[in-house]
Amino acid sequence: MLEKREFYINGQWVSPVRTNDFEVINPSTEESCAVISLGAKEDTDAAVAAARNAFESWSQTSKEERMALLEKLYAIYKTRSGEMAEAISTEMGAPMALAKTAQWGAGAGHIKNLMRALKNFEFEQPLGDHAPNNHILYEPVGVCGLITPWNWPMNQVALKVIAAMAAGCTMVLKPSEVSPLSSLLFAEMIHEAGFPAGVFNLVNGDGVGVGSELSGHPDVDMISFTGSTRAGVAISKNAADTVKRVSLELGGKGANIVFADADEKAVVRGVRHCFNNTGQSCNAPTRMLVERSIYDQAVATAADVAAKTSVDLASIEGRHIGPVVSGLQYEKIQGMIDKGIAEGARLVAGGPGKPEGLEKGYFVRPTVFADVNNEMAIAREEIFGPVLSIIPFDSEEEAVQIANDTLYGLTNYIQTQDGDKANRIARQLRSGMVQINGEMLGAGAPFGGYKQSGNGREGGTWGLEEFLEVKVVTGWL
Numbered sequence: 213m214l215e216k217r218e219f220y221i222n223g224q225w226v227s228p229v230r231t232n233d234f235e236v237i238n239p240s241t242e243e244s245c246a247v248i249s250l251g252a253k254e255d256t257d258a259a260v261a262a263a264r265n266a267f268e269s270w271s272q273t274s275k276e277e278r279m280a281l282l283e284k285l286y287a288i289y290k291t292r293s294g295e296m297a298e299a300i301s302t303e304m305g306a307p308m309a310l311a312k313t314a315q316w317g318a319g320a321g322h323i324k325n326l327m328r329a330l331k332n333f334e335f336e337q338p339l340g341d342h343a344p345n346n347h348i349l350y351e352p353v354g355v356c357g358l359i360t361p362w363n364w365p366m367n368q369v370a371l372k373v374i375a376a377m378a379a380g381c382t383m384v385l386k387p388s389e390v391s392p393l394s395s396l397l398f399a400e401m402i403h404e405a406g407f408p409a410g411v412f413n414l415v416n417g418d419g420v421g422v423g424s425e426l427s428g429h430p431d432v433d434m435i436s437f438t439g440s441t442r443a444g445v446a447i448s449k450n451a452a453d454t455v456k457r458v459s460l461e462l463g464g465k466g467a468n469i470v471f472a473d474a475d476e477k478a479v480v481r482g483v484r485h486c487f488n489n490t491g492q493s494c495n496a497p498t499r500m501l502v503e504r505s506i507y508d509q510a511v512a513t514a515a516d517v518a519a520k521t522s523v524d525l526a527s528i529e530g531r532h533i534g535p536v537v538s539g540l541q542y543e544k545i546q547g548m549i550d551k552g553i554a555e556g557a558r559l560v561a562g563g564p565g566k567p568e569g570l571e572k573g574y575f576v577r578p579t580v581f582a583d584v585n586n587e588m589a590i591a592r593e594e595i596f597g598p599v600l601s602i603i604p605f606d607s608e609e610e611a612v613q614i615a616n617d618t619l620y621g622l623t624n625y626i627q628t629q630d631g632d633k634a635n636r637i638a639r640q641l642r643s644g645m646v647q648i649n650g651e652m653l654g655a656g657a658p659f660g661g662y663k664q665s666g667n668g669r670e671g672g673t674w675g676l677e678e679f680l681e682v683k684v685v686t687g688w689l
């Protein structure tokens with residue numbers, strides 16, 4: 213078993229002030245694969261102090277100096293891709309094929325895109341010809357607490373760490389205690405790249421411990437958080453006393469509106485997208501809204517895709533889906549499947565319990581409910597497992613109304629071959645992202661939500677600006 217009890221503080225690996233072991237569980241086997249420490253207040257304080265000390269000089273570095281270090285880190289990240297994929301797969305259950313591609317690749321993509329954003333960013337700009345002596349300066353916000361979840365570990369860590377570094381901030385990362393191994397490896401890479409001591413620090417811990425200490429810490433200027441809406445609210449309240457900037461990327465309940473004139477692959481694509489990463493994505497299209505005239509056919513297709521979706525161990529190669537991350541998530545998903553049945557939704561694939569032959573491990577049957585209405589819990593609450601709800605609609609107006617009838621507003625999806633209709637609906641959907649006909653977000657596109665899906669934007673230039681203060685200077689010569 214891996215022993216990873218140390219934290220990375222002020223450029224060194226240090227032991228926690230007190231022993232507080234926490235076992236990391238491999239979700240495919242339910243067995244412990246590593247032991248880490250949960251930090252105490254003194255560990256958090258030491259990391260924040262190191263970040264504060266480093267801020268004075270790091271905030272004054274040039275764009276070129278920061279870029280040179282980021283380029284080194286990018287090269288190391290690429291060299292150690294196999295180790296990273298292995299760590300992600302073991303800690304959170306992504307099958308190796310997914311861990312090596314999308315999971316590892318999301319981190320690589322963000323490093324590259326944020327470097328591009330840094331290269332093109334003007335940290336000093338005139339206000340405009342109407343006020344020639346007014347000058348705008350973009351400056352790093354300060355010491356940042358970065359708190360991340362377990363579902364796309366390197367995606368979220370890279371979005372925060374790289375953007376903060378590029379902006380000239382210093383930081384303390386607290387990765388999810390459920391999936392800390394990828395972040396510990398990333399810390400090794402940062403060390404190897406040669407960032408000055410204190411720029412990046414990592415303390416493991418849970419939400420009530422290190423997480424809350426960071427969000428309430430008087431010497432932390434900003435919290436960048438990705439995770440559940442529940443924790444986002446708690447963090448905002450705790451950060452309010454010190455008036456921190458709080459950037460939140462929270463949950464979602466994406467609608468995928470499938471019109472009768474959608475392309476023939478639209479339903480298959482939608483189901484696969486929903487089940488990708490075993491349904492554990494904040495932007496998963498978990499509510500499929502289908503126009504009545506193709507409804508029966510769409511339900512049959514979705515049931516067929518689910519039945520053909522294989523489930524297996526994360527460690528083996530292949531295009532199957534893996535387990536969900538933990539026993540807690542497994543029980544939560546089972547509870548939601550039971551609720552769907554009790555509320556009268558029609559189960560057309562999967563259902564309660566584990567897939568045949570997979571009694572050990574947190575495996576869930578790929579599940580599809582038809583005849584769902586938007587009042588049901590399975591249509592309102594984030595399930596975070598391979599569970600799709602299909603809802604019929606009769607008109608464009610009704611589709612938009614159902615799609616927007618949610619507390620969330622992260623990503624919505626439209627499937628139609630009528631471009632005018634797609635654009636018209638995209639304008640009406642209350643979400644930070646709308647994807648038409650399976651088109652992926654481009655490099656450096658802003659990622660973030662409306663409503664209770666959060667208030668931040670990550671990735672590219674928008675992601676960099678999250679970590680910057682804006683200063684105006686008058687009388688500038």
Ligand SMILES: NC(=O)c1ccc[n+]([C@@H]2O[C@H](COP(=O)([O-])OP(=O)(O)OC[C@H]3O[C@@H](n4cnc5c(N)ncnc54)[C@H](O)[C@@H]3O)[C@@H](O)[C@H]2O)c1
Nearest residue numbers: 360361362387388419423424439440443446461462463494
């Ligand atoms: N919008 C996005 O960009 C995005 C991306 C991925 C995941 N998510 C969301 O993340 C959730 C799943 O992740 P999770 O189960 O790890 O979420 P979570 O909120 O339980 O935990 C996320 C992180 O916050 C910490 N935490 C928990 N309570 C805290 C508190 N009170 N104070 C400070 N820190 C606290 C955890 O230790 C962990 O590091 C889902 O709701 C998903 O939609 C959102």
